[in-house]
Amino acid sequence: MGWHEIVGHKSQIEQFQRYLSSGRLASAFLFIGPEGVGKHFFARKLTQALFCEVNPEEQCNPCGHCPACQQVMKGTHPDLHYVEILSGSKEIRTAQIVGGTVKSTNETDEYFPGICYEVNLKPIRAKRKVVIINDADTINNTATANLLKTLEEPPPGAVIMLIGTSLSQQIDTIISRCQVVTFNSLLSEQVQQILLAKQIVETPQQASELSMIANGSIGLASRYVETELLDVRRELLQMLSVLPQQPERLSEFVSSFINKKGDSRRAVIQKMEFVSSIVVACFHQILLQLSGQKVIGDAVLINTSREIADAWQGDVETVLACIDRTLDTVFHAQKNANVKMFVEAWVDDLSQIWTVGGFKLPTTWVPKKKPHSLHP
Numbered sequence: 001m002g003w004h005e006i007v008g009h010k011s012q013i014e015q016f017q018r019y020l021s022s023g024r025l026a027s028a029f030l031f032i033g034p035e036g037v038g039k040h041f042f043a044r045k046l047t048q049a050l051f052c053e054v055n056p057e058e059q060c061n062p063c064g065h066c067p068a069c070q071q072v073m074k075g076t077h078p079d080l081h082y083v084e085i086l087s088g089s090k091e092i093r094t095a096q097i098v099g100g101t102v103k104s105t106n107e108t109d110e111y112f113p114g115i116c117y118e119v120n121l122k123p124i125r126a127k128r129k130v131v132i133i134n135d136a137d138t139i140n141n142t143a144t145a146n147l148l149k150t151l152e153e154p155p156p157g158a159v160i161m162l163i164g165t166s167l168s169q170q171i172d173t174i175i176s177r178c179q180v181v182t183f184n185s186l187l188s189e190q191v192q193q194i195l196l197a198k199q200i201v202e203t204p205q206q207a208s209e210l211s212m213i214a215n216g217s218i219g220l221a222s223r224y225v226e227t228e229l230l231d232v233r234r235e236l237l238q239m240l241s242v243l244p245q246q247p248e249r250l251s252e253f254v255s256s257f258i259n260k261k262g263d264s265r266r267a268v269i270q271k272m273e274f275v276s277s278i279v280v281a282c283f284h285q286i287l288l289q290l291s292g293q294k295v296i297g298d299a300v301l302i303n304t305s306r307e308i309a310d311a312w313q314g315d316v317e318t319v320l321a322c323i324d325r326t327l328d329t330v331f332h333a334q335k336n337a338n339v340k341m342f343v344e345a346w347v348d349d350l351s352q353i354w355t356v357g358g359f360k361l362p363t364t365w366v367p368k369k370k371p372h373s374l375h376p
């Protein structure tokens, strides 16, 4: 139950094994990497390694079973202090860092001692205090100023881990006081492995389909499962294969999917990004098939792209033009609030490029008209 529960991130594990075996562990770390790749789980595992009551910390090998290890995973260990965005809030509240009360969503006051205070207390069960600050991208200026003092003069033995998605979201003074550990997206096979191990999906086929759209993130994959986006993907690919015959079907389907009542502007853009990534992935497969290369992906994607590639009248250039036009649509979605308009324009252009592909296109192909000139 030790590190093997973590899929990927091998070099990061080895890095911490070196620190602990040599007794040289820094006091503050900034874990940076895409959402949902396991940074938080890694921080918990590292805390287990520090608190484990079976294997000494120099071994950096948590047993996973002892009471301390279990308390770390359950979040009940008295020496692990954990901070994350409170529900209904958009940022880490100052009180969570320096102490004070926060009004919760049901209007009751919730008191926080503040991690700057808690980290200075004498450890109760372990030899040191550990603080994990999730969502560290969202710490406000007041909280940051206070946190900096603790990072500058941490109590002996304390370990503070901040978890964020990008260095650009952090201020220089935080970065310079922390050791930065970078986490990469997971490989498609690793995503599949975790999805099955955590029983997020039931079959290897579902795991394979999800991993194709999850962009190396388990967080994203889980969200896609919850919102039944796999079904949307299947339907979308099926409609794409008959686009030249039934363009209006695709355009109606996409419009109604990305423009549900009550959706925020952001949700609309995210859904257009989702649609665009599926369509682009499919055209990439078509490119591979047309150029005789090995295809990768799940059965649904491979079958659809094979069907389209077999009937493709154009050349590689026309496929590239379809990819370009699809990528443009996300840009149009950001600029233009009229969903029906930019979706129809995209499907219309796509179907034109697709059908004129049978004719010899000039090598420097450009659309005759600026696609419905969507931007002002």
Ligand SMILES: [Zn+2]
Binding pocket: 051, 052, 053, 054, 055, 062, 063, 064, 065, 066, 067, 068, 069
């Ligand atoms: Zn243990």
